[in-house]
Amino acid sequence: MTSLSEMAVDVLTTADGREKTEKSRRYAARWFAARTAGDPLPVGRADPPLRPSRPDRPELLDPRDVPRRRPGSPQGRIALLHAVAHIELNAVDLHWDIIPRFADTPMPPGFYDDWVKAADEESKHFNLVCDCLEAAGSTYGALPAHAGMWRAAEDTAGDLMGRLAVVPMVLEARGLDVTPGMIDIFRKAGIDQAVAALETIYAEEVSHVAYGSKWFHFLCGRHDSDPRDVFHTLVQKYFHGPLKPPFNEEKRAEAGIPPDFYWPLTAQASEGTR
Numbered sequence: 512m513t514s515l516s517e518m519a520v521d522v523l524t525t526a527d528g529r530e531k532t533e534k535s536r537r538y539a540a541r542w543f544a545a546r547t548a549g550d551p552l553p554v555g556r557a558d559p560p561l562r563p564s565r566p567d568r569p570e571l572l573d574p575r576d577v578p579r580r581r582p583g584s585p586q587g588r589i590a591l592l593h594a595v596a597h598i599e600l601n602a603v604d605l606h607w608d609i610i611p612r613f614a615d616t617p618m619p620p621g622f623y624d625d626w627v628k629a630a631d632e633e634s635k636h637f638n639l640v641c642d643c644l645e646a647a648g649s650t651y652g653a654l655p656a657h658a659g660m661w662r663a664a665e666d667t668a669g670d671l672m673g674r675l676a677v678v679p680m681v682l683e684a685r686g687l688d689v690t691p692g693m694i695d696i697f698r699k700a701g702i703d704q705a706v707a708a709l710e711t712i713y714a715e716e717v718s719h720v721a722y723g724s725k726w727f728h729f730l731c732g733r734h735d736s737d738p739r740d741v742f743h744t745l746v747q748k749y750f751h752g753p754l755k756p757p758f759n760e761e762k763r764a765e766a767g768i769p770p771d772f773y774w775p776l777t778a779q780a781s782e783g784t785r
């Protein structure tokens with residue numbers, strides 16, 4: 512494999528989670544070693560699959576049919592970790608998908624650095640959460656998981672700015688809102704391994720949201736358009752439903768997402784304008 516796009520497609524078409532993340536980390540190291548040596552790999556061209564390969568398990572269900580979690584119980588905590596593992600595996604694929612999917616749009620090398628680094632971190636997150644599941648006597652695939660998680664990728668497969676608006680700037684920013692509450696659940700239960708894994712995730716996700724905001728603003732600048740207006744238009748086009756407060760305003764600010772980007776997209780705000 513000689514190009515970054517070919518490596519991305521190889522990750523996307525690998526089904527097993529541990530195998531997918533092993534390739535993802537190895538290819539990320541190869542990309543950065545070549546960058547450091549001053550001899551970068553070409554981005555190249557390769558066709559990403561519409562949907563990435565996934566293992567036979569977990570069974571994928573409509574979100575309404577996924578059993579509700581009671582986080583106070585051991586089973587509830589396993590269900591929560593399982594849901595996080597599923598999100599992380601999806602994130603590995605999302606960060607690799609953006610590279611070959613939009614390779615026709617010329618972008619500076621730093622764009623690829625950011626998504627390769629994000630994919631590498633998601634791979635680490637998946638493995639950390641799987642380790643926690645295994646320590647609790649479970650495994651990724653033991654429970655059903657949400658089927659709809661790749662929808663945002665399919666909806667924005669032809670629109671790079673839409674992809675950036677919806678995936679890092681809405682979905683991953685939502686992760687910043689909810690992760691502190693999850694850390695509390697595991698801290699109260701005295702499960703240090705899960706607290707440490709979630710703290711790593713929380714710290715590193717800020718940069719993924721920031722990469723989204725950086726490149727979204729870069730493209731708005733290229734097209735001489737107003738970032739906030741474009742963000743609102745694209746989220747309303749591709750994201751189904753209002754954004755839900757409470758927001759982690761501090762971490763969102765750190766990631767370069769100001770309040771006037773997300774507050775007008777809440778249900779409250781749309782009621783106020785009626």
Ligand SMILES: [Fe+2]
Nearest residue numbers: 599602633636
């Ligand atoms: Fe992650």
Ligand SMILES: [Fe+2]
Nearest residue numbers: 602683716719
């Ligand atoms: Fe992320």
